[in-house]
Amino acid sequence: MDDYPDYLVDEALRLLDLLRNNPFENDAPLTRQFKDLPGRPGIYAVKHCSLGILYIGRSTNIRARLRGGHKALGWAFIDRLDPGDVRVACTTLTFQWNRVSYELEQIMIKRVQPPYSDR
Numbered sequence: 808m809d810d811y812p813d814y815l816v817d818e819a820l821r822l823l824d825l826l827r828n829n830p831f832e833n834d835a836p837l838t839r840q841f842k843d844l845p846g847r848p849g850i851y852a853v854k855h856c857s858l859g860i861l862y863i864g865r866s867t868n869i870r871a872r873l874r875g876g877h878k879a880l881g882w883a884f885i886d887r888l889d890p891g892d893v894r895v896a897c898t899t900l901t902f903q904w905n906r907v908s909y910e911l912e913q914i915m916i917k918r919v920q921p922p923y924s925d926r
Contacts, residue, residue: 811914815907819914826852826896826915827860834894837880844870844897848905850912851897853879853923855888862923863915865908869897879923 811819834854835843844851849869853862862879866872873880873895883893900908916924
């Protein structure tokens with residue numbers, strides 16, 4: 808994919824498969840505290856049960872990122888999506904991969920083109 812080394816593309820696609828293929832019922836439901844999400848670095852996806860991935864992002868603390876409010880959740884509200892139909896899938900990153908999380912995120916966004924990531 809463009810100018811990224813193969814090892815980065817391979818890892819981004821592996822992570823994307825994890826986010827996509829995690830059963831929706833196993834993803835974290837929307838709550839005020841997001842206690843089901845890790846307080847660690849990682850990549851996350853806001854998913855709809857039938858529309859698929861709406862947003863892909865990265866954070867040094869996934870739980871704090873969602874607790875503090877998130878534009879994708881606001882857009883889902885504006886689009887009148889049922890909160891029960893929206894969940895968050897995530898995968899944590901080791902230090903090695905956290906250093907290149909921006910590149911991983913960009914590869915994944917380019918591949919999926921989630922509607923809320925490009926607004």
